[in-house]
Amino acid sequence: xxxxxxxxxxxxxxxxxxxxxxFGTQTVRQLLLLxxxxxxxxxxxxxxAMSEPVYSSEYQEGCADVLRRYLVPALTxxxxxxxxxxxxxxxxxxxxxxAALEMAVLDAELRARGVSFGRELGATRDRVPCGVSVGxxxxxxxxxxxxxxxxxxxxxxxxxxxxxGWDVEPVRAVRERFGDEVLLQVDANTAYALADARHLxxxxxxxxxxxxxxxxxxxxxxxxxxxxxxQTPICLDESITSASSAADAIRLGACQIVNIKPGRxxxxxxxxxxxxxCAANNIAAWCGGMLETGIGRAANVxxxxxxxxxxxxxxxxxxxYYKLDVTEPFVLDDGHLxxxxxxxxxxxxxxxxxxxxxxxxxxxxxx
Ligand code: OSB
Ligand code: MG
Numbered sequence: 001x002x003x004x005x006x007x008x009x010x011x012x013x014x015x016x017x018x019x020x021x022x023f024g025t026q027t028v029r030q031l032l033l034l035x036x037x038x039x040x041x042x043x044x045x046x047x048x049a050m051s052e053p054v055y056s057s058e059y060q061e062g063c064a065d066v067l068r069r070y071l072v073p074a075l076t077x078x079x080x081x082x083x084x085x086x087x088x089x090x091x092x093x094x095x096x097x098x099a100a101l102e103m104a105v106l107d108a109e110l111r112a113r114g115v116s117f118g119r120e121l122g123a124t125r126d127r128v129p130c131g132v133s134v135g136x137x138x139x140x141x142x143x144x145x146x147x148x149x150x151x152x153x154x155x156x157x158x159x160x161x162x163x164x165g166w167d168v169e170p171v172r173a174v175r176e177r178f179g180d181e182v183l184l185q186v187d188a189n190t191a192y193a194l195a196d197a198r199h200l201x202x203x204x205x206x207x208x209x210x211x212x213x214x215x216x217x218x219x220x221x222x223x224x225x226x227x228x229x230x231q232t233p234i235c236l237d238e239s240i241t242s243a244s245s246a247a248d249a250i251r252l253g254a255c256q257i258v259n260i261k262p263g264r265x266x267x268x269x270x271x272x273x274x275x276x277x278c279a280a281n282n283i284a285a286w287c288g289g290m291l292e293t294g295i296g297r298a299a300n301v302x303x304x305x306x307x308x309x310x311x312x313x314x315x316x317x318x319x320x321y322y323k324l325d326v327t328e329p330f331v332l333d334d335g336h337l338x339x340x341x342x343x344x345x346x347x348x349x350x351x352x353x354x355x356x357x358x359x360x361x362x363x364x365x366x367x
Contacts, residue, residue: 033354
């Protein structure tokens with residue numbers, strides 16, 4: 001396959017409700033969509049970077065810059081999905097930008113071959129159980145309303161965002177109201193220090209599935225130390241940037257569970273390698289999310305259908321995030337989403353919905 005070029009599309013999607021985490025509050029999801037145009041057809045990619053570098057060092061304009069300046073121009077001549085990231089090896093980092101480009105090229109290739117993302121990645125299920133990530137709220141009653149609503153919709157697992165000052169009490173309140181049967185976990189997005197170990201151990205009595213990324217992304221050893229003090233299993237998100245960092249974290253005892261996010265690790269193919277590392281080590285894994293549109297969601301749901309993704313992921317329905325998605329909406333059915341079976345992502349953006357949320361586009365031609 002030969003690329004003619006890649007179109008970048010800046011999109012702004014209003015969130016149905018503000019999403020507050022320990023790193024800030026989002027009310028609008030600003031993101032980049034990519035459309036790879038090749039001789040054999042086109043494909044779509046979604047860049048998960050946020051508008052500011054507050055979850056990781058990457059951010060939307062930084063991704064656009066590295067894509068136009070270095071990454072897209074490197075893809076001259078014959079290219080296919082599997083060759084994208086290796087071809088970009090000389091350019092350090094920028095995994096979210098690389099992941100988006102790989103995704104777009106892979107989608108174009110798979111559509112041309114008539115193969116779905118799920119089939120290509122090795123999915124073994126046609127539907128996946130879904131969890132939901134619940135932001136920090138202004139009050140406990142507000143939180144209980146939100147959690148009650150999601151449980152009513154059928155979500156099979158609840159994840160509460162936590163930070164110092166919003167941790168033990170919200171967890172206690174959710175357990176008291178909804179009982180011990182609810183699959184419940186928390187995500188700190190690096191908001192704690194190892195010195196908080198005793199405090200975090202106060203979560204132990206609540207029988208949580210896991211605590212996600214309590215400490216800084218570079219603090220692997222500190223996570224291993226923390227794991228000796230807290231009984232709740234530790235899951236890493238931000239720290240896992242590749243299959244090799246996942247293998248290291250597991251070997252060090254820094255995590256018992258892994259959140260796999262394709263964008264963070266440089267693409268779906270590296271994400272599959274992480275899945276394989278986890279499976280080989282008997283480490284539970286699940287597919288994380290970055291408030292994706294239907295485009296990224298389609299691929300995430302395919303990844304979540306791999307056999308080693310043994311826990312429900314942050315693959316919620318479109319209406320958990322957006323009134324209007326850019327594809328046909330993903331709809332929860334008995335707590336599950338269906339893995340798209342059509343070629344490539346199995347979903348295509350709806351031109352009108354896309355136009356509605358597009359701020360600008362840029363065409364990056366390939367020589
Ligand atoms: O840490 O998992 C995270 C959203 C944006 C950035 C980071 C995270 C999240 C979520 C929501 O928790 C996941 C989702 O529903 O897409
Ligand atoms: Mg997380």
